[in-house]
Amino acid sequence: MIIGAGKSGTTSVYEYLKQHPEVFMSEVKETNFFALEGKEVKAEDNSPEQTEHYPWAINNRTAYEALFENVKSEKAVGEVSPMYLYNAEAPEKIKEALPNVKLIAILRQPVDRLYSRYMHLVRENRQPSNDFRDALREDSIWWRRNDLVSEGFYARYLHRYYDLFPASQIKVFLYDDLRNDGSRVMREIFDFIGVDADFVPETGTTYNQSGKIKNKRFDALIGQNSVLVKTVSRISPNMVKTIKSSKGLKKLVNSLRAKNLEKAPLSNELKREMTSSIYQSEIQKLQLLLNRNLEHWLA
Secondary structure, X not given: OEEEOOOOOXXXXXXXXXXXOOEEEXXXXXXXXXXXXXXXXXXXXXXXXXXXXXXXXXXXXXHHHHOOOOOOOOOEEEOEOXXXXXXXXHHHHHHHHOOOOOEEEEEOOHHHHHHHHHHHHHHOOOOOOOOHHHHHXXXXXXXXXXXXXXXXXXXXXXXXXXXXXXXXXXXXXXXXXXXXXXXXXXXHHHHXXXXXXXXXXXXXXXXXXXXXXXXXXXXXXHOOOOHHHHHHHHHOHHHHHHHHHOHHHHHHHHHXXXXXXXXXXXXXXXXXXXXXXXXXXXXXXXXXXXXXXOHHHHO
């Protein structure tokens, strides 16, 4: 189970895991089941105050179990839900249902993660405000929404899992590792979940990239929320499954989408200011928890 963090490469790892013949991954990415079971899944809207914008989430056990009905002889069965990292109820619910689960977290420098999340929301025209600097204001929506500033408080969230699960069931990677040597990270993940670690997935594609859409007409044709994609999903779900199962087609579509995005760089000055004022203490606590030097996150 990949528990987060959002905008830290979880979609890419999900896609790489799906390539392994001994791994079965839930077709629904981000089921959020252990966070939202029994709760109302909010309808999709453009309200900036919306704290849980996941209309596809699974909120009942029957539907959740149905996601894994096609498991055959795979050695590892998994899902990806970054909400599990920060949701207060998820750790205990996961422990109760799956006490022997292998938990994987991928963490990104928190200001970089926040900026990527912001640009993701810009891509969807759902940004909480038009100025990223607003995140410095603790009275702003940036602090009220759990997927923005607060998602970067990794140490406090991981403590919940270390308090419930043995350390041998938890594996934490840095986004830096995934970006610099994706093949090595996947080899370690395969070994951790008990499948053939010599299998080499195609890791040259980065999925779910953030950025401002350059050509809205093109995005309307091939974007993630395009009319064409929604229409095909409604008329021919099997065609969607065929496209998703084709590595070549997925890579092509992802490449075309990425080329239609532009991302203004985050200034080093603002990054240092936000790191110091918001995340410094949390990063220092994370260093101790993971016994890993994170000074480069503080620079």
